[in-house]
Amino acid sequence: MARQRSDTLREALTRHSRDLLRFLTRRVGADVAPDLAQEAMLRALHYSEREEVREISSLLHSIAANLARDHVRRAILESRFLVRGLEVDDLIVGGLSPGARLEAEQAIKRFAEALEALPPRCRQVFVMRRFEDLHQEEIARRLGISRNMVEKHLRAAFRHLRGALD
Numbered sequence: 001m002a003r004q005r006s007d008t009l010r011e012a013l014t015r016h017s018r019d020l021l022r023f024l025t026r027r028v029g030a031d032v033a034p035d036l037a038q039e040a041m042l043r044a045l046h047y048s049e050r051e052e053v054r055e056i057s058s059l060l061h062s063i064a065a066n067l068a069r070d071h072v073r074r075a076i077l078e079s080r081f082l083v084r085g086l087e088v089d090d091l092i093v094g095g096l097s098p099g100a101r102l103e104a105e106q107a108i109k110r111f112a113e114a115l116e117a118l119p120p121r122c123r124q125v126f127v128m129r130r131f132e133d134l135h136q137e138e139i140a141r142r143l144g145i146s147r148n149m150v151e152k153h154l155r156a157a158f159r160h161l162r163g164a165l166d
Contacts (some may be wrong), residue, residue, distance in 0.1 A: 012056040013041050020060050026120060027068040029128050030142060036071060040064040073112050075131040107165070114164030118157055125153035126161075 020040060024033035040063040044056065053059055115123060125143070128134045129150075134142075136150045143150075 010045075013044065013060070016057050016060055017041070019057070020064055023061060024064055024068055026124060027065075028071050029124070029132050031132060032071060036064060036067045040067055069116075072115065072127060072131075073108070075127070076108060076111055076115065110164060111161065114161050117164075118160055122153045122157050122160075125150055126157035129154060 017037065021033055021037045024036050024040075027033075028036060040060055043063050044053070044059050047053065047059065047063075115126070118126065121143075125139055128139045128142070129136065136147050136154075140147045140150045
């Protein structure tokens with residue numbers, strides 16, 4: 001019975017893989033999405049070994065949304081602190097004083113909240129430019145929009161993020 005349930009779940013994962021990949025591509029970009037999709041499927045499989053899964057699509061999207069959020073937050077963390085010459089792992093293992101760590105965590109939280117508040121396309125353009133280091137032309141090509149629209153999204157994102165952090 002467990003084998004049959006596992007096979008059924010694998011079929012469902014295969015059936016939902018395209019939607020999952022599209023969902024993640026919108027959130028984190030085409031370069032990272034396949035890895036996160038694979039991780040989401042593995043986690044769903046592991047979860048299904050412990051619990052009965054009734055709605056695989058909801059489970060996958062929930063796991064994928066959490067993975068995407070974690071990825072973006074880590075990218076933000078890396079971006080902010082690598083500029084200052086700090087390694088992200090230093091923050092994680094406590095390389096900063098408690099006061100500095102608290103200040104950094106608060107700044108990261110404000111930035112992450114502001115980033116999540118951006119409209120999806122605006123956020124996607126910002127992440128592709130800032131964290132994936134893609135040129136505006138490449139972003140426009142990948143998203144099927146004009147370079148002017150990429151610039152508009154970037155200006156809006158920077159204005160919003162600057163306002164949230166000031």
